[in-house]
Amino acid sequence: MANIFWVTAKTHTDSSIFQEPEKFNPARFENPGSLPPYNFVPFGGGARICPGYELAKIETLVTIHYLVTHFTWKLCCTDDFFSRDPMPAPTQGPSRSNNSQETSLIQQILILHASPRGSRVL
Numbered sequence: 628m629a630n631i632f633w634v635t636a637k638t639h640t641d642s643s644i645f646q647e648p649e650k651f652n653p654a655r656f657e658n659p660g661s662l663p664p665y666n667f668v669p670f671g672g673g674a675r676i677c678p679g680y681e682l683a684k685i686e687t688l689v690t691i692h693y694l695v696t697h698f699t700w701k702l703c704c705t706d707d708f709f710s711r712d713p714m715p716a717p718t719q720g721p722s723r724s725n726n727s728q729e730t731s732l733i734q735q736i737l738i739l740h741a742s743p744r745g746s747r748v749l
């Protein structure tokens with residue numbers, strides 16, 4: 628028997644599906660008809676798709692809304708990067724075992740410093 632693991636990040640950075648897949652470009656999903664099925668699979672797909680995905684999306688929206696409205700954000704550590712092979716890890720972080728034959732994709736990390744806005748409490 629074999630176990631097959633699918634890696635979401637590989638689908639989401641597949642250049643046969645997306646142009647410039649490493650670029651942050653949410654607009655690529657504006658015209659879903661132009662993409663093959665199962666192009667966006669953070670929650671899996673088909674019969675075993677995550678049954679909590681609608682709840683998770685609402686929780687994500689609420690969390691981001693809270694973070695944006697309650698904190699001021701500043702970019703810092705602009706010289707840090709992360710590599711993917713396929714999972715992201717900071718290039719200046721602890722070394723990891725690397726038995727992948729693939730060339731890692733190096734991207735800049737956005738490290739942000741958050742400070743609370745005023746004394747507003749939820």
Ligand code: HEM
Binds near residue numbers: 671673675676678679
């Ligand atoms: C950002 C949040 C979440 C992500 C990224 C996520 C992602 C996933 C993925 C990738 C699967 C496997 C789908 C597959 O095998 O094709 C899964 C399964 C599952 N998820 Fe989530 N999930 C999230 C939140 C939730 C929440 C909030 C719940 C419940 C309240 C939930 C309940 C489940 C359950 C029960 C399964 C197993 C479904 C099955 O095997 O039939 N998940 N999820």
